[in-house]
Amino acid sequence: MRIPHRLQPLRLLRQDIRHLRHRYVSDWTIFNQLIIASAVYVFFTNLLPGITFASDLYVLTGKQWGTIEVVFSTGLCDLISVADQLAQRLSSQPLTILGVTGPFSVLAENIYSLCVGSFNVCYRPLMSVWTLELNKTEIPFLPFMAWALIHASWMHLLLAIINAHDWTMRYVTTFSTEVFSLLNSIIYFHKAVQELQRAHDDLSFAAFLYAVIGATGTMLVAIGLSTAEKWKPLFHRYVRMGLAEYAAAISIIIFIGMPHVGELASLDRSTLHVSTSFKPSAPDRSVFFVHFWHLPVGWIFAAIIPGFIITILFFFDHEVSSIICTIDRYGTKKPGGFAWDIVLLGTTTALCGILGIPPANGLLPQAPLHSESLMHTEKEEILISVDGEEKVEHRDVKRVYEQRWSAFLHAGAILVFVSPPFQHVLGLTPTSVLAGLFMFMGEQSLSVNPILYRSFYLLTPPSELPPLPQDIKSYQGVHAYTVVQIVVTIVIFIVTLTKAAPVFPVLVIVLVPIRLLLMNKLWNRETLRFVDAWACRKGTPEDDKDLLAVEVNEKSAPSLRLPEETHRNV
Numbered sequence: 001m002r003i004p005h006r007l008q009p010l011r012l013l014r015q016d017i018r019h020l021r022h023r024y025v026s027d028w029t030i031f032n033q034l035i036i037a038s039a040v041y042v043f044f045t046n047l048l049p050g051i052t053f054a055s056d057l058y059v060l061t062g063k064q065w066g067t068i069e070v071v072f073s074t075g076l077c078d079l080i081s082v083a084d085q086l087a088q089r090l091s092s093q094p095l096t097i098l099g100v101t102g103p104f105s106v107l108a109e110n111i112y113s114l115c116v117g118s119f120n121v122c123y124r125p126l127m128s129v130w131t132l133e134l135n136k137t138e139i140p141f142l143p144f145m146a147w148a149l150i151h152a153s154w155m156h157l158l159l160a161i162i163n164a165h166d167w168t169m170r171y172v173t174t175f176s177t178e179v180f181s182l183l184n185s186i187i188y189f190h191k192a193v194q195e196l197q198r199a200h201d202d203l204s205f206a207a208f209l210y211a212v213i214g215a216t217g218t219m220l221v222a223i224g225l226s227t228a229e230k231w232k233p234l235f236h237r238y239v240r241m242g243l244a245e246y247a248a249a250i251s252i253i254i255f256i257g258m259p260h261v262g263e264l265a266s267l268d269r270s271t272l273h274v275s276t277s278f279k280p281s282a283p284d285r286s287v288f289f290v291h292f293w294h295l296p297v298g299w300i301f302a303a304i305i306p307g308f309i310i311t312i313l314f315f316f317d318h319e320v321s322s323i324i325c326t327i328d329r330y331g332t333k334k335p336g337g338f339a340w341d342i343v344l345l346g347t348t349t350a351l352c353g354i355l356g357i358p359p360a361n362g363l364l365p366q367a368p369l370h371s372e373s374l375m376h377t378e379k380e381e382i383l384i385s386v387d388g389e390e391k392v393e394h395r396d397v398k399r400v401y402e403q404r405w406s407a408f409l410h411a412g413a414i415l416v417f418v419s420p421p422f423q424h425v426l427g428l429t430p431t432s433v434l435a436g437l438f439m440f441m442g443e444q445s446l447s448v449n450p451i452l453y454r455s456f457y458l459l460t461p462p463s464e465l466p467p468l469p470q471d472i473k474s475y476q477g478v479h480a481y482t483v484v485q486i487v488v489t490i491v492i493f494i495v496t497l498t499k500a501a502p503v504f505p506v507l508v509i510v511l512v513p514i515r516l517l518l519m520n521k522l523w524n525r526e527t528l529r530f531v532d533a534w535a536c537r538k539g540t541p542e543d544d545k546d547l548l549a550v551e552v553n554e555k556s557a558p559s560l561r562l563p564e565e566t567h568r569n570v
Contacts, residue, residue, distance in 0.1 A: 012163045016340035030403040037245030038373040038401075039409035044248055045366050045441055046099045047414050048272070048434050050074050051426065052191065053105045055273050057358065058281060060109040062116070064141050066281030067274045067426075069357040071418050072288070074099045077348045077360035078411030095325045095332075095374075095400065096318070096341065097367045097407065098348075098360040102187060103313055106501040108358060111148070111306050115139040139299055142356045146292035147300050149353030151307030152314065156346025159315060165338040165536075169319045172535045175485065175519075176511045178451050180320055182489045183508075184364040185449065187496065188442035195435035199270055207267040211432035214255050218436025222251035223443060245373075248440060255433045272434065274427040277420050280356065290356040309503075310349075314361040316505045318345055321362030323535050325371040329448070331399035369444055370407070374400040451489075454482040454531070469530060477527035516541055 054070035077098045192215060199211040225247035228240045235243075243250070259269055275281065280288060319338060326332045345361060352359040380397045383390055416422055446452055457465060458479055465475055472478075492507050520528060520541070529542045 008163065009161050010163075012165060012339035013160055013343065016338070028404055030401050031405050032401075033241075034245060034374065034376060035401060035403060035406045036409070037242075038370065038406040039413070040246060040249045041373045042097060042366060042370050042406060043410040043413050044252055044437065045369060046074060046097060046363065046410065047071065047417065047426075048252075048429065048437055049188075049191070049441075050100050051272050051274070052195070052431075052434060053100055053102060057105055057108060058273065061112045061141065062282075064112070064282050064356075065108070065358055067272075067423070068278065068281055068418065070100045071414060071423075072355075073352055073357040073360050075411050075415030075418065076357075077352065078407060078414065095330075095367065095371050095402070095407075096322050097363045097370050097410075098345075099363045099366065100358045100360050101317065101363060102191075103317070103496070103501065103504060104310070104358065104361070106496070107306070107309065107313065108145070110499070111145060112141050115141045115144055140295065142290045143292045143295040144299055144303055145306075146290045146353035146356070147295060147303035148306040148310060149349050149359055150292070151304045152310040152359075153346040153350035153353075155307060155311040156315070156342050156349065159311070160339040160342045160346075163339065164315070164342070165319065168315075169323065169338070170534075170536055171512050171516060172320070172323070173512070173515055173532050173541065174450070174535055175515045175532050176508060177320055177324055177535045178449060179485050179489050179492070179511060180508050181324060181364065181368070181445060181449050182451050182485070183492055183496075185442045185446040186489065186493050188438045188445070190493075192435040192438035192442070195431050195438065199431060199435075202270055203268055207269060210259070210264065210267055211269075211430070211435070214258065214430060214432035215435035215439065218251050218255045218433050219439040219443065221254060222248045222436070222440045225250055226444075248437065251440075252429075252433055252437060255436065256429055259430055270431045271427055272429045272431065274423040275420070276423065278418060285356070288355045288357065290354055292354060310359075312509075313505045314345060314349065314359075315342065316509060317364070318342065318362035320535075321364050321367040324364065325367040327535075329398075330371045330375065331397060332402055333399075364445075366441075368448070369441065371400050372444065372448065374403075374406065376401065450531075451482060451485050454478060455486070458482065469526065471526035472524065472530060477524050478531055481523060481527065481531050 050070045051067055054065070054067040057064075057070070058066040196208075196211060196215060200208045203211065225243045228235075228243035228247070229237075231240055234240070258264060259267065279286060318341065322338060322341065349359045349361075375398055377396050378399050379394050382393050382395055384393050385391075417426060457475060462475070468475065468478075488511065492504055495501060495507060496504050515532070525542045529540045533540045
């Protein structure tokens with residue numbers, strides 16, 4: 001895959017639309033029990049964490065955004081509207097899951113702080129210096145955010161027009177995606193700890209101890225049930241299959257009901273904060289619509305800055321999310337549609353700004369967890385040659401069901417929970433169950449991350465390590481590569497705990513040139529070829545360099561023979 005020499009605007013967008021026409025109908029022809037189970041699983045892993053972010057947003061945005069806005073945004077942005085059909089299901093890559101993310105929540109909180117205590121830049125002639133002064137007039141948060149999201153929308157469209165995927169994400173390797181995936185796992189474990197810390201502060205000691213038990217139990221029961229297919233010969237295989245497919249849902253329901261049984265019912269408990277009516281959280285709002293044009297022109301242009309930051313965050317989050325949920329492990333066959341998805345993401349981003357709700361974008365680790373929940377075994381025919389004779393061999397291969405039903409069903413269910421009666425049902429969920437779900441999601445994401453397995457190699461005696469390719473002499477380079485990934489992840493995680501948290505996507509992006517320009521000077525080429533690869537295409541950076549060297553040699557070969565031919569002619 002080469003970058004075209006000319007810019008060729010709209011090239012990827014036209015290609016994605018052609019692919020969409022060919023695959024769209026087939027995406028709706030697959031429907032079975034596993035898809036229903038996947039929809040239920042994604043429903044819980046998307047909705048409940050989103051409500052947690054909503055609780056933080058409600059406090060830190062002055063009650064402008066709360067549970068109702070997050071649930072509404074999550075459901076709406078997971079569906080795209082054509083003739084009143086809710087959609088994201090027209091997206092070219094249906095395995096990607098949208099939702100309100102933690103990094104955007106942090107960014108929104110900082111933007112709100114800026115609006116409440118906005119600064120003006122002024123020049124003091126007597127002192128000959130520029131100074132910042134606090135503006136006593138507050139900038140309205142929702143109109144300012146609406147313009148930031150509108151600016152982000154046209155920036156998304158521009159990225160799609162100039163084929164930004166080819167010029168950016170084609171250089172991303174698994175070094176960066178593995179770090180990003182590990183970061184998300186750590187963030188979910190950290191969120192679980194935060195929920196238990198709140199329980200410690202708000203509840204009695206006995207109730208706190210039960211919260212710890214409930215969180216740990218939710219995680220362990222979900223993990224245990226997810227392995228039910230390996231319990232053979234215990235239970236019928238359909239029973240084992242059902243337990244494995246609905247593991248998270250069963251565990252959540254068990255531990256939602258348990259605090260109401262026996263003496264546990266007398267303990268105080270903390271539950272999810274939910275809305276009681278279908279109207280905005282802010283007391284001064286009655287409808288989901290923002291008069292965004294009622295904003296001074298200067299602040300309309302100033303909103304370009306947060307719009308640019310949101311664009312970087314959303315573009316990288318969504319692209320990496322789409323890449324990770326379609327890696328080789330999942331055996332996807334149908335083409336993706338990065339440019340078309342970015343156009344749709346820009347559209348929903350502007351729509352959310354106008355409605356006055358937080359925008360949704362690609363979720364990690366929900367997107368790869370969605371793919372994991374759709375994994376199944378297929379029989380594949382492979383032609384092999386035996387003694388010069390071709391034979392057909394049947395092999396078991398792991399693949400995901402590439403379809404739209406699971407995302408469509410889960411998004412529709414989330415929209416149902418916007419209604420007050422279902423909001424009340426959500427309000428029965430103890431925060432300890434949410435903490436357990438966070439830990440389960442972190443474990444599920446971590447369990448398929450290669451960094452985890454290479455970390456085990458650090459603790460394994462050299463004599464017990466699996467053999468390496470012949471060109472790699474020892475595991476020292478592999479160990480050093482793993483340690484660097486872990487250290488970088490920890491550093492970025494620490495940044496997410498500071499006020500600089502909104503810039504963390506930039507730090508992840510910086511890893512791309514570091515990998516391509518610096519690490520190839522510190523590590524053996526064969527070691528890098530062994531542990532790393534392109535994220536969006538086959539091969540490694542080292543393979544591309546070898547191919548380029550061959551092409552250069554082929555081009556220079558005729559010029560080297562020219563003197564001999566000239567000499568013979570003379």
